[in-house]
Every structure is written in C-alpha cells, then in structure tokens.
Amino acid sequence: MSGILLASAAFIVLIQTACSAPTGGSSATSAKLCVQLQIPVPVAADQYHYDQPQVNSNIDAMDWTVNVTTWDMADFTARQTGTVHVDQTFNISAQLCVPSKKTSKADILHIATAGQGFDKRYYDVDVQPQEYSYVDAAISNGYSVLAYDRIGTGGSEKPDAYDIVQIPTDIEVLVGLTKIARSGNLISSSKMSATTKNEAPTIQEYQPTKIVHVGHAYGSYIMSIMFEKYANLSDGALMTGLYVNYAMLNNSLTVLNYNHAFAKENDPVRFAEWGSGYFVLDNKQTLQKLFFQKATLDPALLDYTESIKQPESVGTYSSEGNSTLAPAPGFTGPIMFFTGEYDNYICNGDCRGVYDESLTNTLYPNAKSIAHYLQPGTGHATGLSLNASAGYEVMLQYLDSQGL
Numbered sequence: 001m002s003g004i005l006l007a008s009a010a011f012i013v014l015i016q017t018a019c020s021a022p023t024g025g026s027s028a029t030s031a032k033l034c035v036q037l038q039i040p041v042p043v044a045a046d047q048y049h050y051d052q053p054q055v056n057s058n059i060d061a062m063d064w065t066v067n068v069t070t071w072d073m074a075d076f077t078a079r080q081t082g083t084v085h086v087d088q089t090f091n092i093s094a095q096l097c098v099p100s101k102k103t104s105k106a107d108i109l110h111i112a113t114a115g116q117g118f119d120k121r122y123y124d125v126d127v128q129p130q131e132y133s134y135v136d137a138a139i140s141n142g143y144s145v146l147a148y149d150r151i152g153t154g155g156s157e158k159p160d161a162y163d164i165v166q167i168p169t170d171i172e173v174l175v176g177l178t179k180i181a182r183s184g185n186l187i188s189s190s191k192m193s194a195t196t197k198n199e200a201p202t203i204q205e206y207q208p209t210k211i212v213h214v215g216h217a218y219g220s221y222i223m224s225i226m227f228e229k230y231a232n233l234s235d236g237a238l239m240t241g242l243y244v245n246y247a248m249l250n251n252s253l254t255v256l257n258y259n260h261a262f263a264k265e266n267d268p269v270r271f272a273e274w275g276s277g278y279f280v281l282d283n284k285q286t287l288q289k290l291f292f293q294k295a296t297l298d299p300a301l302l303d304y305t306e307s308i309k310q311p312e313s314v315g316t317y318s319s320e321g322n323s324t325l326a327p328a329p330g331f332t333g334p335i336m337f338f339t340g341e342y343d344n345y346i347c348n349g350d351c352r353g354v355y356d357e358s359l360t361n362t363l364y365p366n367a368k369s370i371a372h373y374l375q376p377g378t379g380h381a382t383g384l385s386l387n388a389s390a391g392y393e394v395m396l397q398y399l400d401s402q403g404l
C-alpha cells in the first residue's frame with residue numbers, strides 16, 4: 001500500500017522552472033468581506049467496501065494501523081469486498097471572502113482544499129492572521145477565496161467513515177463546489193449561516209470568471225486526480241505540500257510513523273459528532289513530527305494546530321490504492337508546486353535536489369507552465385510556519401506572472 005496518505009510509493013510508481021522572487025505586492029488596502037455558507041453539493045461516486053478492522057476506541061485505532069501496515073497482510077485492493085455507489089447531496093461548510101473594494105482580480109476565485117488533519121481554518125489562521133492567513137494574503141492581492149471543510153471535517157457533514165468518506169467522494173465534492181461556483185449559484189443555493197467575523201456587510205451574489213484551485217497535501221492530491229477527469233474546471237493550481245520526488249521512493253513515511261487516536265476518545269466534547277472510523281492525530285508531538293521543523297516553528301502555532309486539528313476517516317486511507325495520480329492532459333493552466341524545504345511528510349525530511357521534473361511533466365503535459373519552489377527552512381505545514389506570508393507572496397506573484 002502506498003500513496004500520499006499511507007505514504008507513498010504508489011503515486012510515483014504509477015505514473016511512472018523555478019519561480020521568481022516575490023515583489024511584495026500586498027499594498028492594496030482591501031479588507032475582506034466574508035460569508036459563512038452551508039452548501040448542498042450533489043455527489044455521485046463509485047467506491048468500494050474494504051475489509052478492515054473497525055475503529056471505535058484508541059486501542060482499535062492502533063490495531064487498525066498495525067493491521068494495515070503488517071508486511072504480509074493483504075493490501076487494500078485485495079481487501080475490496082463489494083462496490084458502494086454514492087449518490088447523495090452533502091452539506092458542505094464553506095467561507096467565501098471577497099475584497100471589500102472592487103479589484104481587478106476579485107473575479108478570480110481561489111477554491112482552497114485543506115489536507116488531512118485540517119479543515120478550512122488552515123487557510124484563515126486566527127493567530128497573527130497578517131502573517132499566517134492565506135485568505136488575508138489573497139484578499140490583499142485582490143483575489144476572492146472560497147475555503148471549505150472537506151466532507152467529514154469541520155462543519156461539513158460527517159457520514160460513514162468506512163464506505164462514504166473516501167477519496168472519490170472527496171473529489172466529487174470539490175468538483176460539485178467548483179461547478180456551483182462557476183455557475184454563480186454559490187450564495188443562492190446555500191444557507192448563509194453567518195456573516196463575517198469583522199461584522200462587514202453580507203455578500204449578495206458572486207460569480208467568478210476564473211477559478212484557481214489551491215491545495216495543501218491531501219488537498220493537492222485530490223485536486224490532481226480531479227484534473228485527470230475535469231481539467232476544464234480549473235484555470236490554475238497552487239499545490240502546496242505535494243512534491244513528486246525521489247526521496248520518498250525508498251524512505252516514505254507510512255501511517256505506522258505517526259499515531260492516531262479514536263477521535264471521540266481523544267476529545268469527547270470537541271469530537272462528539274465523529275463516530276466509528278474517524279481517528280485523529282493524537283497529540284502535539286505527532287503534529288510536530290508531521291508538520292513542522294523547529295527552526296520555523298512558533299510554539300503558539302503548534303498549540304493552534306492542536307486546537308484546530310481535524311479527524312480523518314479510515315476510508316480515505318483504504319481507498320488510496322484505488323485512486324492514483326495519473327496524467328492530466330486536459331489541464332492547461334499554470335501550476336506551481338510549493339513545498340517546505342524540509343518537508344518530513346512528503347520528502348522524508350529534505351526536499352532539496354530530489355524534485356522529479358520528468359515525472360511532473362508527464363503528469364501535466366499541457367500545463368501552461370509548471371513551477372516548483374521550496375520555502376526556506378519549513379516543514380510540511382508551510383502555511384503555519386514562520387515566514388508564511390512571504391511564501392504566499394511567492395505563490396500569488398506566480399499567478400500574477402501567468403495572467404491570473
């Protein structure tokens with residue numbers, strides 16, 4: 001087993017430009033206007049049922065981990081015991097923010113998908129937002145941003161963690177959200193649950209002309225699979241925490257390298273809504289191991305990460321072998337891979353000199369441009385590490401240089 005979740009070789013096996021410096025262009029004085037939305041998203045996806053231990057306690061969570069990583073146990077493909085056709089509408093919690101003053105880029109919508117362990121707050125950090133909030137950075141560069149909670153996280157619906165919350169469903173939620181956004185029905189089709197934290201007036205309607213997909217880690221991974229089939233939904237992509245590289249080939253981290261606890265046992269109050277099959281990274285030490293490097297770690301951000309951490313479904317792991325990175329010839333926009341220089345998760349601790357350019361080019365043969373950039377000194381969670389805002393400028397400057 002392998003891939004980005006359990007870690008990793010598959011995504012390399014299967015498929016068997018540097019960027020200019022930022023110009024610091026956040027001089028615009030736009031504040032953000034935000035609305036909180038509960039968006040009904042129709043989803044149709046073909047998935048499988050997998051034979052795997054149930055997770056109903058901390059002991060089960062560790063048992064599941066050992067069971068699925070035992071060297072001579074069946075891999076997940078061999079554990080398929082039947083098909084599951086998902087055909088239903090899910091409530092997805094999202095935040096739409098636009099610049100308070102009309103800007104030339106306000107019609108370009110960034111749709112942001114967080115990685116495993118996070119919800120949309122990854123993109124709108126409450127601690128020192130001027131330094132860490134991607135939403136604030138994008139807004140001050142004139143863009144609009146839709147950040148949402150993946151299914152099974154945050155305020156979105158939390159259906160069956162074995163058969164429903166799998167990779168194909170995650171992808172179709174993103175596809176559905178993108179189509180709704182493109183059609184201009186984001187607000188009219190949703191229940192608006194609250195206005196902005198900053199008491200700004202409500203947004204009445206919003207229709208983007210262009211959409212840029214932004215992802216972190218697993219979020220970037222599902223975007224890439226989406227581009228294989230639905231490339232024309234995207235005008236450009238910023239992939240953070242995903243890096244096709246040689247280091248992971250023989251040294252990939254697996255789920256055995258980090259600890260999960262049963263979500264409801266880890267915090268019965270906070271995770272009361274998450275049932276069987278939802279586990280969560282157990283403590284701050286595990287979060288540090290996966291997401292940070294000490295030199296760029298502000299301990300306050302480690303505390304924050306612990307306070308916003310989100311459960312993961314076992315179904316996303318078990319479906320991994322059935323969803324793999326393959327070429328997306330239909331993707332014609334610009335795409336940037338932005339990764340921490342010392343990303344432990346995706347490069348086994350060091351991303352320098354291991355970028356697999358030819359494989360990346362194979363994946364996106366018709367991209368307008370492919371850029372890759374290592375953010376100095378940081379680990380996997382570039383958005384929660386020191387100097388995050390300078391990294392955001394690199395990404396946003398890249399988009400600007402590509403006409404977005």
Ligand SMILES: *[C@@H]1O[C@H](CO)[C@@H](O)[C@H](O)[C@H]1NC(C)=O
Nearest residue numbers: 051052053054067068070073
């Ligand atoms: C691992 O889990 C599978 C499926 O639940 C079970 O059949 C198998 O016996 C377990 N293996 C071990 C070593 O416990």
Ligand SMILES: *[C@@H]1O[C@H](CO)[C@@H](O)[C@H](O)[C@H]1NC(C)=O
Nearest residue numbers: 038040090091092156157191
């Ligand atoms: C979905 O959201 C609507 C509107 O807020 C609510 O009435 C409904 O109960 C929700 N359904 C589920 C399954 O959460």
Ligand SMILES: *[C@@H]1O[C@H](CO)[C@@H](O)[C@H](O)[C@H]1NC(C)=O
Nearest residue numbers: 179182229230231232233234
């Ligand atoms: C994308 O392609 C599909 C199928 O080819 C087509 O139905 C759809 O209209 C296209 N969407 C856009 C935004 O071009």
Ligand SMILES: *[C@@H]1O[C@H](CO)[C@@H](O)[C@H](O)[C@H]1NC(C)=O
Nearest residue numbers: 245246247248249250251354
């Ligand atoms: C990975 O290990 C195999 C077997 O030891 C070896 O042949 C291969 O060269 C290694 N690949 C890398 C990228 O180190």
Ligand SMILES: *[C@@H]1O[C@H](CO)[C@@H](O)[C@H](O)[C@H]1NC(C)=O
Nearest residue numbers: 048077080320321322323324
């Ligand atoms: C997913 O599983 C089905 C059934 O085993 C198989 O036919 C299909 O090739 C798999 N897809 C991928 C991408 O592995």
Ligand SMILES: *[C@@H]1O[C@H](CO)[C@@H](O)[C@H](O)[C@H]1NC(C)=O
Nearest residue numbers: 374375376377387390391394
């Ligand atoms: C902060 O990030 C920017 C953009 O990647 C980089 O140019 C700069 O060197 C970084 N500063 C430090 C101290 O690492």
